[in-house]
Amino acid sequence: MSDETAPDAPTDAPSLMTPGRLEAFSDGVLAILITIMVLELKVPHSAELHALRPLVPVFLSYVLSFVYIGIYWNNHHHLLKRTSTVTGGILWANLDLLFWLSLFPFATAWMGENHFATVPVAAYGVVTLCAAIAYYILQSVIVAHEGRDSALAKALGRDWKGKVSPVLYASAIPLAFVNRWIAVALYVLVALIWLVPDRRLERRYAAR
């Protein structure tokens, strides 16, 4: 569009887009993702209770991904809350994150409908890993622009959760081929790391 300021290109030039606008669009995408995942809970034709049994793994994988999207939504909000300007690079790093998150419904359904079979469980790890890397890139691009002394950089601190999560996802992929339940346990562990009250975990972590 603009030949001079090039707001649509991944440069470091500040864009006309506000963090609030970027967040509203992202929130829209996340709200849709969290909702269409439930469409994979296909309504059974039978009205008997046992007709729900094959849906149990689909339901459990839905719960897991619902929590993940909830965590991303929350973290994303706090990240953008401390972002002052949106550059072209931030904008495209954000779209990259949304892209990987958009694969969650597929990965979730494949894992659930195949009752946590090995390959879909590993594939779920690939998608969560890519999303975690995309989030890390987005965060790094914003920190680089805000500066090392910014409120964001200080709030992030050591960011141990953000560093441990992709490591756990990456470990889960090969471990799924040893025993798929190890991989599933790792996915649940990452969700718990983000869900369980931070301070207590922080103290335990510091104690170690």
Add this chain to the structure above:
Amino acid sequence: MSDETAPDAPTDAPSLMTPGRLEAFSDGVLAILITIMVLELKVPHSAELHALRPLVPVFLSYVLSFVYIGIYWNNHHHLLKRTSTVTGGILWANLDLLFWLSLFPFATAWMGENHFATVPVAAYGVVTLCAAIAYYILQSVIVAHEGRDSALAKALGRDWKGKVSPVLYASAIPLAFVNRWIAVALYVLVALIWLVPDRRLERRYAAR
């Protein structure tokens, strides 16, 4: 994300998220839920009027759930309007509510497509009960944070509707196995309790 303020964790520490933001995200999810429910009205292949007949129970269950989501949207708005700060606990209690509401399309379709058969009717009661409990938890967490003398606590008053609704849902689940239409009647009754002008009902209630 943040090692110190831990806004993503269910603590009592105030989050950076505003009630308005929380509401906008919730509104997005509710708008999608209320709309995708209609996708269960599968378009018949025949162009004859009688092709619509099997859709009548699906349509009726859609109307019921549409009204329910409308009531939740309205109540949720009034709840957050009187909320001053969002803590991690409030945030996750809200996501918990959205999770149970996200099961409405499934429960609605299962009940409708099976022409209000016993088990799906009871299952509908389970989902509505869980959503009502999740709403009660969200409300309690907010009231606990706002304080017993807050505008919210006063506005809620005795909150007889909020207390009666889960009791009616819980009763409907076993009663569905006696006669499924008793359960359906109870679901309609709860919707009417919230729909019918409050003051008149209040007076009748006081008169009793």
Add this chain to the structure above:
Amino acid sequence: MSDETAPDAPTDAPSLMTPGRLEAFSDGVLAILITIMVLELKVPHSAELHALRPLVPVFLSYVLSFVYIGIYWNNHHHLLKRTSTVTGGILWANLDLLFWLSLFPFATAWMGENHFATVPVAAYGVVTLCAAIAYYILQSVIVAHEGRDSALAKALGRDWKGKVSPVLYASAIPLAFVNRWIAVALYVLVALIWLVPDRRLERRYAAR
């Protein structure tokens, strides 16, 4: 929720909800409706051009409904822009409108997939008529609350379009059984009435 102000009930008491909030939720529902209608354009398995031919009537009915939803979105915006307070009655009249609009994807797909067969064409008229009546009710409830001397009442003027549209829809339903193309022509006519620049039409109308 509230025992005293009863904001969730269809009374005349002003609600805590702002017109802007009501509009944002409605916009969300309309944006979803306008988008999920396109899902009825089922992707053909064949890669040949003639595979698109059976989609032509589906596409044409999609265009018609897209324009209708666009008109409703526009009119709804102008209505709420001149609304100062939202009462319980306005809120539920608005949800009633959204309910009938939510049936557009179904009515559109049934008409399109059956190549504008008589009964689906008449059914389309029923849904558009109900939506038009719901809009008229919403408008009347708001005007009644704003007052006959309000900016809204003046801006509406004689509102000939709002009065002619439901008459045309109601005529289309029986006329579909005479010749379905008369009904389709009436639907297109209503869309054109709202699309074509108002002033010129106004003059023609005055000239008559």
Add this chain to the structure above:
Amino acid sequence: MSDETAPDAPTDAPSLMTPGRLEAFSDGVLAILITIMVLELKVPHSAELHALRPLVPVFLSYVLSFVYIGIYWNNHHHLLKRTSTVTGGILWANLDLLFWLSLFPFATAWMGENHFATVPVAAYGVVTLCAAIAYYILQSVIVAHEGRDSALAKALGRDWKGKVSPVLYASAIPLAFVNRWIAVALYVLVALIWLVPDRRLERRYAAR
């Protein structure tokens, strides 16, 4: 609605709608479009890795369209950011753009599921061309209203990208029948033109 100001008609009279409101609605539609495209990635029944192979072209076409919608979202934002008033003409030009963008999921899925067969590849070019023309019309209508000396007109400059893109799309349609991969290459080229940092490209362009 209004007999006098006719905000719903494509006149030059300023509408009551703000650019922000128009953008919020458009953002909603774009967020839904970008997300429902992923639904075409149908979950395979088999849990084996090779079950993903037929999905590769579907995935690649999804990536392409995801980037396109991202570019439109970004450009659209910058366009409306520099728009001061919304006329009836702008409003309908915007809905026209949303209409053509709403066909992206269909065109993307048809191209992907048929493994980039000739006719679907050409059809994809038709949809992207129509969207590009709709964008050009929207931009022209806004510039005509804002004036040739407006900030928007200056920011657009020569707008070489906006002029080259439809030419490339129009070329791709017949070229698909020569060799479909030429057309696909052109689609990728247009995406890169908008993605790659603008300034460097600008210099190269100037150097030529």
